[in-house]
Amino acid sequence: MKRVFGIGLLLLLPLTANAEDLVQIPGGQIEAIWLSPVSRQNKPTTSKLKRMVKVKAFQTLRYPVTNSEFVEFLKKHPEWRKESAPSLYADGHYLSNLKTTVEKADKSPITYVSWYAARAYCESIGMRLPTVNEWEYMAAASETKQDANRDANFLKRILEWYGEPQAGSLKPVGSIYKNMYGVWDLHGLIWEWVEDFNSTFVTGESREDGSFNKEMFCGAGSMSSSDKENYAAYMRFAFRSSLKGRSSVWNLGFRCVK
Amino acid sequence: MEFRLSLRQIGLGVALATIGLFNTAAIAQPSAKAEGNPSLYDLKSKWRDINDKPASVSVARGEYAVVAMVYTSCPHACPMTINKLQQIEESLSKGGISNVKFILASFDVKKDRPEHLKKYQRSRSLDPKKWIFLSPESDGDVRELAVALGISYKDLGNGDFSHSNLITLLDQEGAVIATLDNLNAAPEPFLEAIKGAKEKGEALKKVAP
Numbered sequence: 001m002k003r004v005f006g007i008g009l010l011l012l013l014p015l016t017a018n019a020e021d022l023v024q025i026p027g028g029q030i031e032a033i034w035l036s037p038v039s040r041q042n043k044p045t046t047s048k049l050k051r052m053v054k055v056k057a058f059q060t061l062r063y064p065v066t067n068s069e070f071v072e073f074l075k076k077h078p079e080w081r082k083e084s085a086p087s088l089y090a091d092g093h094y095l096s097n098l099k100t101t102v103e104k105a106d107k108s109p110i111t112y113v114s115w116y117a118a119r120a121y122c123e124s125i126g127m128r129l130p131t132v133n134e135w136e137y138m139a140a141a142s143e144t145k146q147d148a149n150r151d152a153n154f155l156k157r158i159l160e161w162y163g164e165p166q167a168g169s170l171k172p173v174g175s176i177y178k179n180m181y182g183v184w185d186l187h188g189l190i191w192e193w194v195e196d197f198n199s200t201f202v203t204g205e206s207r208e209d210g211s212f213n214k215e216m217f218c219g220a221g222s223m224s225s226s227d228k229e230n231y232a233a234y235m236r237f238a239f240r241s242s243l244k245g246r247s248s249v250w251n252l253g254f255r256c257v258k
Numbered sequence: 259m260e261f262r263l264s265l266r267q268i269g270l271g272v273a274l275a276t277i278g279l280f281n282t283a284a285i286a287q288p289s290a291k292a293e294g295n296p297s298l299y300d301l302k303s304k305w306r307d308i309n310d311k312p313a314s315v316s317v318a319r320g321e322y323a324v325v326a327m328v329y330t331s332c333p334h335a336c337p338m339t340i341n342k343l344q345q346i347e348e349s350l351s352k353g354g355i356s357n358v359k360f361i362l363a364s365f366d367v368k369k370d371r372p373e374h375l376k377k378y379q380r381s382r383s384l385d386p387k388k389w390i391f392l393s394p395e396s397d398g399d400v401r402e403l404a405v406a407l408g409i410s411y412k413d414l415g416n417g418d419f420s421h422s423n424l425i426t427l428l429d430q431e432g433a434v435i436a437t438l439d440n441l442n443a444a445p446e447p448f449l450e451a452i453k454g455a456k457e458k459g460e461a462l463k464k465v466a467p
């Protein structure tokens with residue numbers, strides 16, 4: 001009886017990430033170059049006005065979640081397998097490239113994973129998806145600078161990756177670059193899910209002038225993203241706003257934070 | 259010089275990234291489970307009704323439901339959304355359809371507590387049997403419902419929320435059968451969608467033994 005109870009307790013305890021898998025990101029603020037300086041009243045302010053975003057300290061997984069880690073998750077949470085996940089949580093491409101017999105050594109990042117499944121994975125290890133601000137904050141760091149969002153070489157590298165045709169299998173995590181915090185592969189390997197991916201819109205109008213279709217959106221000026229200087233950040237916002245929660249994409253994965 | 263070069267690469271980047279995405283969508287084959295109609299009733303997000311009892315959008319199971327997200331301290335869009343829902347109610351009842359629930363789920367975890375929503379509902383004289391206000395338990399629950407409905411929103415941190423004004427019609431099983439994407443849209447598509455769904459349902463009954 002006691003033993004059964006013990007096993008039950010064990011099952012209830014979430015698996016937690018090992019300390020060596022985590023990187024501490026100090027709190028701070030960063031110029032939200034990805035948000036256009038537009039006030040809530042939809043009146044453009046001077047383009048020189050900086051929009052600063054404050055981010056509290058958090059911990060992040062050093063690497064994106066891998067295939068083998070996700071397979072372990074599926075063993076404990078079979079409700080997230082391809083054949084079990086409700087269609088609300090998964091589109092027809094969900095886990096379509098994941099072999100059930102993944103080797104422990106498969107360090108390729110998990111992709112074709114929906115926002116719901118990514119969230120469930122993070123929850124299972126006592127973590128969560130990063131917010132847009134948290135992700136952009138840690139991803140702004142290059143190998144040497146905390147904020148490389150205006151570093152032409154850094155941006156060029158990111159854009160080159162966006163432009164690179166990537167066929168076949170993805171490289172293993174930890175093979176692209178490590179930023180100054182010690183976080184690997186924030187650019188250059190996959191796109192990553194964020195908790196509030198649906199907090200920006202890119203409409204035909206906002207591409208031009210940062211304004212919104214007022215009949216569709218309430219007080220939406222502050223949501224537009226239009227800084228042409230950091231086109232890479234703009235592309236990430238455009239990509240995120242094209243996603244649905246059930247979308248599964250070949251190069252879209254995630255990492256967790258807490 | 260270098261800037262010019264990078265601009266060219268940007269254009270290439272956009273083109274290739276876009277091609278990459280669409281290619282994949284065309285190649286991958288749907289798997290078994292995910293083929294069915296997504297049902298909002300599969301959502302696990304936690305809400306409370308105006309009497310502070312656990313509730314969710316699935317309270318409308320078995321009936322048609324019109325769902326919108328609001329925050330009641332919003333001076334403009336919330337009253338407009340309710341007006342639009344009342345127009346939809348009128349349009350449906352003129353078309354002979356009255357067994358429909360109207361669900362208003364709040365973005366505002368802090369202010370829109372059940373007791374506040376109860377007062378709001380009373381102040382608008384909305385029949386609590388038909389009009390369901392939902393109070394979120396956490397920001398994550400709001401995010402999950404908004405994502406499921408395809409509503410974009412952002413907490414502006416000053417008590418206001420930017421959000422798209424999408425109104426969704428669900429069938430008896432929680433599948434989306436029609437949407438209105440702005441508050442100026444005419445309500446008729448919802449009546450047509452319900453009529454269409456009913457005809458389809460009756461045709462199926464006739465075929466069945």
